[in-house]
Every structure is written in C-alpha cells, then in structure tokens.
Amino acid sequence: MQPSSRHDDIIALLSEAGELSVEALADRLRVSRETVRRDLGRLDAAGRLRRFHGGAKAIGVPAPVMDKEWPFAQRMAQNAAGKKSIAAAAARLFEPDDSLFIDTGSTTVAFAEALAGARSLTTITNSPRIAAMLAANHAHKVFLIGGAYGADAGESLGPLALEQVAKFRVRHAVLTIGAIDPACVMDFDLQEAEVAKAMIERADRVTVLADHSKFDRRAVFEVAPLARVHTLVTDLAPSEPMAKALEAAGTRLIVAGAE
Known part of the structure; x- marks a missing residue:
C-alpha cells in the first residue's frame, strides 16, 4: 500500500472512531507499529489529525455529547x-x-x-x-x-x-x-x-x-x-x-x- 493511500485510510478510520491507538491502527492496516508512528507524525505535522502518546484522534469533528461510557x-x-x-x-x-x-x-x-x-x-x-x-x-x-x-x-x-x-x-x-x-x-x-x-x-x-x-x-x-x-x-x-x-x-x- 502506498503511503498516501494508507494516510487516507488512517484519516477515515479516525473519522469513524474518533481516536485510535497505534496498536489498533497497525492491526487494521496490517502494518508495523513503527510505520503507523511515522504516518501519524507526518499527518500531525500536516494538520490532518492530532497525535498523542500511544495514538491519534481526529480533528475538525465536534466532540459528541456523550450519554454513556464504555465498559x-x-x-x-x-x-x-x-x-x-x-x-x-x-x-x-x-x-x-x-x-x-x-x-x-x-x-x-x-x-x-x-x-x-x-x-x-x-x-x-x-x-x-x-x-x-x-x-x-x-x-x-x-x-x-x-x-x-x-x-x-x-x-x-x-x-x-x-x-x-x-x-x-x-x-x-x-x-x-x-x-x-x-x-x-x-x-x-x-x-x-x-x-x-x-x-x-x-x-x-x-x-x-x-x-x-x-x-x-x-x-x-x-x-x-x-x-x-x-x-x-x-x-x-x-x-x-x-x-x-x-x-x-x-x-x-x-x-x-x-x-
């Protein structure tokens, strides 16, 4: 998979989930964690997502008003x-x-x-x-x-x-x-x-x-x-x-x- 295509997949996954860990992204994309970390660094620098220690979250999507939490x-x-x-x-x-x-x-x-x-x-x-x-x-x-x-x-x-x-x-x-x-x-x-x-x-x-x-x-x-x-x-x-x-x-x- 080309990096640009993988970057689009990362943005799509985050838009759906809100935020994901490096491990979850690596599993879904079937690439190494190090590859995901490099991709997140580039996407964060480009302003397409917000990276945090251990994962990333979507930007530009309003946070939902939550009425429940996960188990x-x-x-x-x-x-x-x-x-x-x-x-x-x-x-x-x-x-x-x-x-x-x-x-x-x-x-x-x-x-x-x-x-x-x-x-x-x-x-x-x-x-x-x-x-x-x-x-x-x-x-x-x-x-x-x-x-x-x-x-x-x-x-x-x-x-x-x-x-x-x-x-x-x-x-x-x-x-x-x-x-x-x-x-x-x-x-x-x-x-x-x-x-x-x-x-x-x-x-x-x-x-x-x-x-x-x-x-x-x-x-x-x-x-x-x-x-x-x-x-x-x-x-x-x-x-x-x-x-x-x-x-x-x-x-x-x-x-x-x-x-």
Whole structure:
C-alpha cells in the first residue's frame, strides 16, 4: 500500500472512531507499529489529525455529547500509555503521611500502581483492586469501603458505601471523572457520582485525574464545579477555552510530561 493511500485510510478510520491507538491502527492496516508512528507524525505535522502518546484522534469533528461510557474492561485498555503518564505525575503530588480518598476508575487503578511504592500513606477506597495494590506495601494503611458490589468496575456503591465514606476526614480526594466542560466535572453513573461527591465533601483538597478524551464533553450527573477542583492532571493540554476556564476557577493544571 502506498503511503498516501494508507494516510487516507488512517484519516477515515479516525473519522469513524474518533481516536485510535497505534496498536489498533497497525492491526487494521496490517502494518508495523513503527510505520503507523511515522504516518501519524507526518499527518500531525500536516494538520490532518492530532497525535498523542500511544495514538491519534481526529480533528475538525465536534466532540459528541456523550450519554454513556464504555465498559470498564474496555476503558482500561483505552489510552493506557496516557493514563500511565498521568498516574506517574499525580503520584509525585503526595507526601508521606498524607491521607487520600481514591475512587474507582481506569486512571485511578494506574495511579494506585504508581503510588504503591510511596511511603506511609493512609488511603480509603471503594475499589478492592486498588486496596490490594496499595496494601501490598506494608507501610501503607488501607481502608476498603464496603457496600453494594458494582460488578463492571469492581467497586462498592450505594447507601452503605456513602455511610462509610462519611466516617472519614482526609486531606485529599483523588478522583476520576467521565467528562469535563468549562463549568464542572461530571460522571455517567449516578451511584459513582454520589461516591465521588461524598469523598469531596470529606476532603480538604480535590485532585482529578482525566485524560484528554474527557475534555469538552458532558455527562448526565454533575460531580463538582471546577472551582472545587484544586488540581487537574491530564496527558495533553486542553483547548484554549477549557484552559481559560480552569485558570478562572483557580484549578492547577498539570500536563503529564510537561511539569
């Protein structure tokens, strides 16, 4: 296949999917990952797509107003490299003896993995997977919130979980979200939004971990206004209007790899 034809195929695939990883493009085009990376570099330089670490996204196509999100297992695989870089940058924000709420999400799972080597933290989470990762380091003190079990993401939800969250008071809440616009951060699931709001209520400071795909989108349930978010860690810089909204809200923006 000639490069120009392959470039057109890449643009067509991205126009259909919105964004794809290097691995997915290589599989669909039946070429090497290195070939895809070269193609993405050229197409990005030509302004035909937006390249990010591990993949690319279409440009010139308005982001849809989303009313659902992918199953958790699929979200774990999406932009894994970007989420890993977010996790590494976020893990450096916390000091020994800090206390943290951590909610359940694909990015907070990566964050817990990055945080596991830190010293003497107290963490409270509604994710058995995150609790197990952190508890492997015996210097950590870990509390697992119970409640109704949400099988998709493997998390505790519902009134019992909310009641237990209310028994703690911590320095930081570290949360994932489903969407963010210039007004607020949002989620697609009511029970997950309720857990996040309860954690925010019992925390002094709020840190949100969100990859670039969450920007300029909307979900059904508001979690918090931007002004309640002290720090946002992401993998790519947001649009100029979004960056201005964060600045106006007093939210510290950290772009992983550009700190």
